[in-house]
Amino acid sequence: MSVEESAFATNDRIAAETRRRLAERRVLAVNLLSAPGSGKTSLLEATIDRLRNAVRIGVIEGDVATTRDADRVAAHGVPAVQVNTEMLSATCHLDARMVAQALERLPSDRLDLLLIENVGNLVCPAAFDLGEDLKVAVLSVTEGDDKPVKYPKLFREAAVTLISKMDLLPHCGGDVEAIVANLRAVQPAAEIIRTSVRTGEGLDAWAEWLHQRWTTKCRSAD
Ligand SMILES: Nc1nc2c(ncn2[C@@H]2O[C@H](COP(=O)(O)OP(=O)(O)OP(=O)(O)O)[C@@H](O)[C@H]2O)c(=O)[nH]1
């Protein structure tokens, strides 16, 4: 086995253990991925405001540096742990060990929903299983219509893609139908929700989608 294969095998083993533990505790874990600045933290803030009274939420924030995103999220009244990847072995993505260690700093026996914001990057984060139940991709209308076909792995594996910053569409010349067509080119049955934290478009639909996923995983055995 090559060094790279061995590193992935170790990652997958830790991720499988995290997944088992979270299932035991009936926690739904969501891995949020996008390019830098697509609006992940803004969406998390809006999501927390909508779901905080319905489910107990914990957040793991991945960034190269600073605690800015964890501070933003914590201001919405939920526990948040920041992981700074520049302190660790890899800078461009979270891995399963980082998440397992961050989870130790959250009250995981008193959580229903674990939201993990990955490092902004369309490539590396998609290669690492963190033990999540589902991946959510965020793609803003300002990034160019072709991103799903240029970075297919993330968009192929996403349980849902949020097309964010819809309010900017008239200003940036983006073509949302082309974005949708490119998403369907890599995942024909892709679930897609259009959002804007400025106008509120799609935010209730997204929160309901997520709550439904939590109900399906964590309440179905009741
Ligand atoms: N107009 C508009 N701006 C938005 C929207 N969502 C986020 N933004 C802005 O986009 C910028 C980046 O938002 P963040 O939420 O920090 O993005 P992010 O994906 O978490 O960024 P990283 O963590 O650095 O990858 C900020 O200036 C936000 O205010 C939106 O729906 N509409």
Ligand SMILES: [Mg+2]
């Ligand atoms: Mg962020």
